[in-house]
Each structure stands twice: as structure tokens, then as C-alpha cells.
Amino acid sequence: MTYDTxxxxxxxxxxxxxxxxxxxxxxxxxxxxxxxxxxCVEKTTSIEYAVKIIxxxxxxxxxxxxxxxxxTTHREIMILRMCAGHEHIIGLHDVFESTTFIxxxxxxxxxxxxxxxxxxxxxxxxxxxxxxMRELFEAVAYIHEKRIVHRDLKPENILLDDDLNIxxxxxxxxxxxxxxxxxxxxxxxxGYLAPEVLAVSMYDDAPxxxxxxxxxxxxxxxxxxxxxxxxxxxxxQMYMLRAIMEGKYRFGSPEWDDISEPPKDLISxxxxxxxxxxxxxxxxxxxxxxxxxxxxQKKEFFPRRTFRxxxxxxxxxxRIQKSYHNPPPISLEQMKKNPYxxxxxxxxxxxxxxxxxxxxxxxxxxxxxxxxxxMQPKTDLQSPIDNGPSFHI
Numbered sequence: 001m002t003y004d005t006x007x008x009x010x011x012x013x014x015x016x017x018x019x020x021x022x023x024x025x026x027x028x029x030x031x032x033x034x035x036x037x038x039x040c041v042e043k044t045t046s047i048e049y050a051v052k053i054i055x056x057x058x059x060x061x062x063x064x065x066x067x068x069x070x071x072t073t074h075r076e077i078m079i080l081r082m083c084a085g086h087e088h089i090i091g092l093h094d095v096f097e098s099t100t101f102i103x104x105x106x107x108x109x110x111x112x113x114x115x116x117x118x119x120x121x122x123x124x125x126x127x128x129x130x131x132x133m134r135e136l137f138e139a140v141a142y143i144h145e146k147r148i149v150h151r152d153l154k155p156e157n158i159l160l161d162d163d164l165n166i167x168x169x170x171x172x173x174x175x176x177x178x179x180x181x182x183x184x185x186x187x188x189x190x191g192y193l194a195p196e197v198l199a200v201s202m203y204d205d206a207p208x209x210x211x212x213x214x215x216x217x218x219x220x221x222x223x224x225x226x227x228x229x230x231x232x233x234x235x236x237q238m239y240m241l242r243a244i245m246e247g248k249y250r251f252g253s254p255e256w257d258d259i260s261e262p263p264k265d266l267i268s269x270x271x272x273x274x275x276x277x278x279x280x281x282x283x284x285x286x287x288x289x290x291x292x293x294x295x296x297q298k299k300e301f302f303p304r305r306t307f308r309x310x311x312x313x314x315x316x317x318x319r320i321q322k323s324y325h326n327p328p329p330i331s332l333e334q335m336k337k338n339p340y341x342x343x344x345x346x347x348x349x350x351x352x353x354x355x356x357x358x359x360x361x362x363x364x365x366x367x368x369x370x371x372x373x374x375m376q377p378k379t380d381l382q383s384p385i386d387n388g389p390s391f392h393i
Contacts, residue, residue, distance in 0.1 A: 015098040022094075023105065025051065034061070034069055039108065049093055050108045057100035073102050076171045082146055083171075088139035090159060090169040109167055111160035118155055123228040126263060133222050134290055135166045140218065141281035143174075144211045149183065150174045153217035154192045155224065177210055184208045190237060191230050192217045195245050195273045212275035218284070219270025226263060227255040231271060247273040262289040 026039040035054045042049065055061070056070045080092040094105035111117065114132070118124065124132070136158070143150060151173040159167040173187045186201040194216035199206040223231045231249035234240040243249065249271060251264055266289045272278045279287070339349070 015096045016101055016103070019051075019094075019096040019103045019105075023049070023051065040105070048108045050106045052104040052106065054102040054104070055100070056102055059100075070102070072172060073104075076174065077104070079148055079171050079174045079176065082148065082176075083143055086139060086142050088135045088166055088168060089142070090167045106169070107167070109159035109161050109169075111162065111164060113156050114158040114160060114166065115155035117160055117164075118225065118228070124225045126226070126260060129222065129225045129263065130290060132166055132225060133218070134285065136168070136218060136221070137281045137284045139166070139168050140214055141285070143168075144214070144281055146176070147178075147211075148174055148176050149211050150214050150217075151183075152188050152192075153214055153221065154189050155221060158221075182208050183210060188213075188217075190240065191232055192220050193241075193244060194275065195247065196275050198241060198245055209275065211280070212278050215270055215278050215280060215284070216275075218281075219267050222263065222270070223249070223267050226259055229255070231267075245273075247271060262287070265289070 022044075023040040023042055026041065028036060028038050029050060030037040034056075035052050037050055037052050040049050040051045041047070054069065054073055056066050056073070058066050061069065077092065077095055080090070083089045084091065090109070091107040092104060093107060094103070096103040096105075136153075140150070140153075150168065150171065152170060153168070157168065157170040159169050161167060175183065177183055184200050186197060188197060194209065194213040196206070196209040197213055200209060220230055220232070232240050232243050234243070251259070256264070266279075266284065266287045269279045269287075270284070284290075
């Protein structure tokens with residue numbers, strides 16, 4: 001691919017030339033305000049990577065904006081190098097910097113964002129949630145040990161490799177903190193902000209915040225994985241932020257009827273308004289939700305008893321399969337009264353909501369299915385979730 005075919009984001013400095021000499025850029029994977037992400041191939045090895053091309057030119061930015069963007073990118077590079085080698089944190093492979101562009105070459109996660117995976121399946125089983133959250137807590141514990149705060153954990157910033165293992169990405173808001181509560185910047189994504197982050201922006205005498213904000217975001221992510229909707233959502237952001245400040249959420253019916261108690265308990269110990277009472281990543285990994293059941297001791301074999309049990313299991317399996325393929329009919333009156341009471345229809349409705357409106361809509365005290373008809377369908381250029389983009393003030 002030549003310079004003439006790379007749109008208008010092509011620099012001509014030596015560092016840029018070094019990048020294009022080593023890598024062959026391919027199709028665009030995503031775009032941001034000041035950056036473009038492309039798939040690229042290393043010419044000597046044919047290994048695929050993802051390159052984030054950040055525009056730091058003064059042609060598209062003011063001088064102050066360009067300087068801030070460059071400093072932020074340098075900080076991200078430093079933090080990524082501090083976290084290098086962890087299996088659940090995105091790997092930074094190469095860096096090229098010119099006067100107008102910075103090229104960050106990352107490992108390629110072909111399965112894309114956890115958010116996209118979640119929109120396809122709507123909800124994730126407790127077993128799969130356990131695997132994802134274990135990997136997430138291990139990665140968060142690693143960065144917290146290095147006194148780093150990510151500040152923007154969300155499904156969109158968690159990537160999946162070929163085996164559906166997670167990789168935390170997008171460390172643009174991440175920062176190394178000197179003390180437990182020395183951060184005061186308002187940054188992140190509205191639906192995942194911890195109460196203490198909002199308090200800093202609202203009250204002059206509010207203390208700063210620290211690593212605990214990442215644990216709050218983990219609680220929001222875990223809640224969302226299990227039932228396909230976040231704990232704090234409202235069409236009017238003011239009400240959503242108030243609920244966050246007060247820590248008001250619920251394990252409502254019917255979404256949570258089939259979820260066991262251990263995950264609910266873990267979430268309730270993460271979505272705690274007082275950050276000092278919130279579990280840290282290590283404590284989360286020791287929670288009963290992640291404890292495997294002990295294997296039973298080997299018992300004496302009784303052929304007659306075993307054969308009888310096998311017959312019972314076979315008969316039960318046949319009845320279950322027959323019931324599954326011929327479920328009891330649902331009356332029209334029942335569907336008119338509350339179609340969301342049926343698990344099959346519930347999943348169908350949620351799946352349609354994702355594909356048509358591109359955001360979370362659920363049944364609850366502050367939300368209802370009528371909200372579907374009050375929103376506009378998304379376009380390709382709109383955000384895939386209606387809780388606002390990441391911001392930094």
C-alpha cells in the first residue's frame with residue numbers, strides 16, 4: 001500500500017517512513033476523534049498487528065491540543081511499558097513518532113470488543129462471567145500493584161483474543177498515582193463512573209479518588225455481563241448520575257431470578273458508595289464466586305445401583321428434551337399483559353433492542369419497554385451505547 005492510498009492521514013517524516021517500511025497497513029478497524037486504528041502486517045514476519053495512528057499535527061489541532069495529545073500519548077506509552085508482559089493486558093509491540101503522527105503498534109485481538117460480543121449473546125452465563133471476571137481482576141490487581149489507575153474500564157475497552165481471553169486496552173486515561181486519594185480529574189464514561197469521581201467535580205471539599213474507582217467499574221461490568229444491562233441507566237443522564245451517587249441499583253425480577261447468590265454478593269461488595277469499604281482486586285479473587293467445589297471422594301462402585309441410576313437419568317433426559325422441543329403454549333392474554341415474563345421472549349426482545357437501537361434498554365422502576373419507541377435508531381456513525389462516550393475535563 002502506497003502513501004497515495006492511505007487517505008489523508010499520511011505523514012512524510014522519517015519516523016513515519018520507518019513505520020511504512022516495516023509494516024503494511026490494511027483496512028480501518030475503528031476511528032476516534034484524533035486517531036485511526038488499522039490492521040497492519042509486519043513485512044518480514046507476516047504477523048498481523050493493530051496500529052493506532054494518532055494525529056498530533058497543528059493542522060487538525062490547536063497548538064495546546066496537539067501538545068496535550070502528545071503528552072497524554074507519552075503517558076499511555078509509559079504505562080503500557082510498565083504493564084508489559086501480562087497476559088490480560090494489551091501488548092504494545094512498537095512505537096514510531098513523527099512531528100505530526102504517533103504510531104502505536106499493538107497485538108491484534110481478532111474477536112474485537114467484549115461489548116460487541118455481549119451485544120451478540122445479550123447475556124453471559126455465570127460460568128463464562130466467572131472466567132472473564134477472574135481474568136479482569138487478575139489484570140486490575142497487576143496494574144494496581146504498580147500504583148496505576150485505569151479510570152476507564154468498560155466492555156468497549158476490553159478486547160477478546162481468538163480463545164475469548166480478555167485483554168484490557170485503551171490506557172489513555174490511565175495514570176500512576178502517588179497516594180491513595182490524590183486524583184481529582186473528572187474523566188471516564190458516565191455509566192461506569194464511581195461516586196467519588198462525581199463528588200470531586202461537584203464539591204470543593206470532596207477528597208480525591210484512587211484505585212477504588214476501577215473496582216466500582218468492575219462491579220458495573222460484572223452486573224452487565226450477567227443480565228445484559230447496566231445497574232445505572234436512565235435516558236436522562238441527571239437521574240443516572242444521582243443513582244450512582246446514592247448507590248441505588250437493584251437485582252430486579254425477572255432478569256436476576258436465575259442468577260445464584262455468590263455473584264450478587266460480589267457485585268454488592270463492589271458497588272459500595274464508600275470506597276474504603278469496596279473490595280480490592282485480590283479480595284475479589286478470594287470471593288466464593290471464584291472458589292471451585294471440592295471434588296467428592298472416590299466411592300465404592302455398585303453395578304446394580306449405577307445401572308438403576310443410569311436408567312433414571314435416561315428417562316429424565318428424554319422427558320426434558322421432549323418438554324424443551326414442545327414447550328407449553330403461552331396464551332395471547334399472557335403475552336399482552338407481560339411478554340417480558342417469558343424467558344424466551346425476554347431474550348428475543350433484548351436481542352432486537354440491541355440490533356435496532358444499539359443501546360441498553362431494560363425493564364425496571366426507571367425504565368420500560370416504551371423507551372424503545374422514544375429513541376432514534378443508531379447510524380453507523382453513532383456510539384454503540386447510549387450512556388455517553390469517554391470524556392476528560
